[in-house]
Amino acid sequence: MEFDVVIVGAGPSGLSAACRLMQQANETEQELTVCVVEKGSEIGAHILSGAVIETRALDELFPDWKGMGAPLNTPVTEDQIFMLRNEEASIKVSNILVPKTMHNHGNYIVSLGNLCRWLGEQAEQLGVEIFPGFAAAEVLYNDDGSVKGIATGDMGISEAGEQKDSYIPGMELHAKYTILSEGCRGHLGKELIENFDLAAEADAQHYGVGIKELWDIAPENHKPGLVLHGSGWPLSDGASGGFFLYHTDDNQVVVGLIVDLNYSNPYTSPFDEFQSMKHHPVLKQYLEGGKRVSYGARAITKGGFNSLPRMTFPGGIVTGCNAGTLNFSKIKGTHTAMKSGTLAAEAIFEALQNGCEGGQELQSFTDKFESSWLYDELFRSRNFGPALHKFGPILGGGFNFIDQNLFCGKIPVTLHDDKEDYEQMLPASECKPIDYLKPDGELSFDKLSSVFLSNTNHEEDQPIHLKLKDETIPLNRNLPQYAEPAQRYCPAGVYEVIEEGQEKRFQINSQNCLHCKTCDIKDPAQNIRWVVPEGMGGPNYPNM
Incomplete structure (x- = not known):
């Protein structure tokens, strides 16, 4: 199938790009064909974020988004920030001492999945073709090495590699330009960054794993618009990160923990750190007596400005969290992802109007990016993550207060953190091994019951999409050297070391996979490669 533009991923970046392309086409009465492929069973099925969003990019894309019914219903009414000292004590940080980038006045608490569903509706009304349930499995190249498009994965292949009765071959989608907006650590974006050496001048990229739950809580505990952030306990042994708890509408809260994936202790379990954290009085006061209704996890690209790769390649652009446009100083990536998508759309449309037939590298995108508020915002936040990594939450927080509040992000020094997380x-x-508390079934839970709430499902008899480059490494290297950390860093119980008498076996429960990509990032041997399973597999988040 031939298109002018193919977009991989129906997240905020890809859908914003699709909408902006068709807006320009409709304004100029130019014929344009745009296709979005999405591996989830529907738009929003794989979308998970906090999320408090700033509307700057949405204001530009759809100035009348309120009148159009965009699902932004809960404005932030209050910010609270805590440092948890131990399992009981905490310090509430005065807003005067908080970097101003973390103030949320004027922002909204949203379900990013529902916002993407709404953006998908706008895209279809504008004339975009959207194919949910189709996983982009392969990059296609022209003879000159430029990108020609993508191929979706075959469906109905057994684990043994044979065609089943349900076999459907994948499709080749050819395009003049291809936008990769797969989200964090997208496997095609990763391939293109490596193939075209796009990160040659960037610092090492950095990641966190975000684990989130949606709760129904007692009406007397609900404070619509209240935003809590914090750090500290239970993270220890050099592990860093932060929690969030947002009061949405309908007596619901979202609660989660982001654990930086640069931690050093292989016994660290981000999932269990999160379960422990919910017992702290700062969070327990809202959750106690409530009911957990959904669970999910995904990795976050958080290296920021210093870790950004070149985003253009011959024949297309990498955008959003696939490139790493999240602003860690704000703990927000939706508005930046959307802006990167709209900039890509404007550069591509301009090239098509000028008669380009595709395959070129679009310098105009780089020019637009460098003159945009997105570039300025990310540049001003370039030191935020490196400061926390180098100096810790107290001294690093002090540095960031000075940088953001006194120098507006333009302190005349740039910090670097160039060591890979793994x-x-x-x-x-x-x-030291970490002795985590036993789940009580009220505030804390086990992995399998959590995965159940994510509605995760994969066709049982299909090739395992978690590929080991060397099948001997988990037991022969990672187990003796690192106590095989995959058992703990995965928030879905995908990896197990099974003892059978005197023998041990490394088991991959790919059916549980939440598509978070943590294994692809954190494996110390870089032996695990995440690739897409059959389309429609994975989680099915209803309101996350």
Whole structure:
């Protein structure tokens, strides 16, 4: 199938790009064909974020979004920030001492999945073709090495590699330009960044894993618009990160923990850290007596400005969290992802209007990006993450207060953090095992019951989409050296070491996979490669 533009991923970046392309086409009465492929069973099925969003990019894309019914219903009414000292004590940080980038006045608490569903409706009304349930499995190249488009994965292939009765071959989608907006650590974006050496001049990229739950709580505990952020306990042994709890509408809250994936202790379990954290009085006061209704996890690209790759390649552009446009100083990536998508759309449409037939590298995108508020915002926040990594939450927080509040992000120094996250893991012999609390079934839960709430499902008899480059490494290297950390860093119980008498076996429960990509990032041997399973597989988040 031939299109002018093919977009991989129906997240905020890809859908914003699709909408902006068709807006320009309709304004100029130019014929344009735009296709979006989405591996989830529907738009929003794989979307998970906090989320408090700033509307700047949405205001530009759809100035009348309120009148159009965009699902932004809960404005932020109050910010509270805490440092958790131990399992009981905490310090409430005065807003005067908080970097101004973390103030949320004028922002909205939303379900990003529902916002993407709404953006998908706008895109279809504008004339975009959207194909949910089709996983982009392969990049296609022209003879000159430029990108020609993508191929969707075959469906109905057994685990043994044979065609089943339900077999449907994949499709080749050819385009003049291809936009990769797969989200964090997209496997095609990863391939293109490597193939075209797009990160040659960037610092090492950094990631966190975000784990989130949606709760129904007692009406007397509900404070619509209240936003809580914080850090500290239970994270220890050099592990860093932060929690959030947002009061949405309908007596619901979203609660979660982001754990930086540069932690060093292989016994660290982000999932269990999160379950422990909910017992702290700061969070327990809202959750106690409530009911958990959904669960999910995904990795977050948080290296920021210093870690951005070149986003253009011959034949297309990498956008949003696939490139790493999240602003860590705001703990927000939706508005930046949307803006990167609209800039890509404007550069591509301009090239098509000028008669380009595709395959070129669009310098005009880089020019638009560097003159945009997106570039300025990310540049001003370039030191935020490196400061926390280098100096810790107290001294790093002090540096960031000075940088953001006194220098407006233009302090005349740039900090760098150029060590890969997976390289920072220490041998198990140098670390203490962590004794996590047993789930109580009221505030804390086990992994399997959590995965159940994510509505995750994959066709049982299909090739495993978690590929080991060397099948001997988990037991022969990672187990003796690092106590096989995949058992703990995965928030879905995908990886297990099974003891059968005197023998041990490494088991991959791919049916549980939430598509978070943590294994692809954190494995100390870089032995696990995440690729797309059959389309429609994975989680099915209703309101996350």
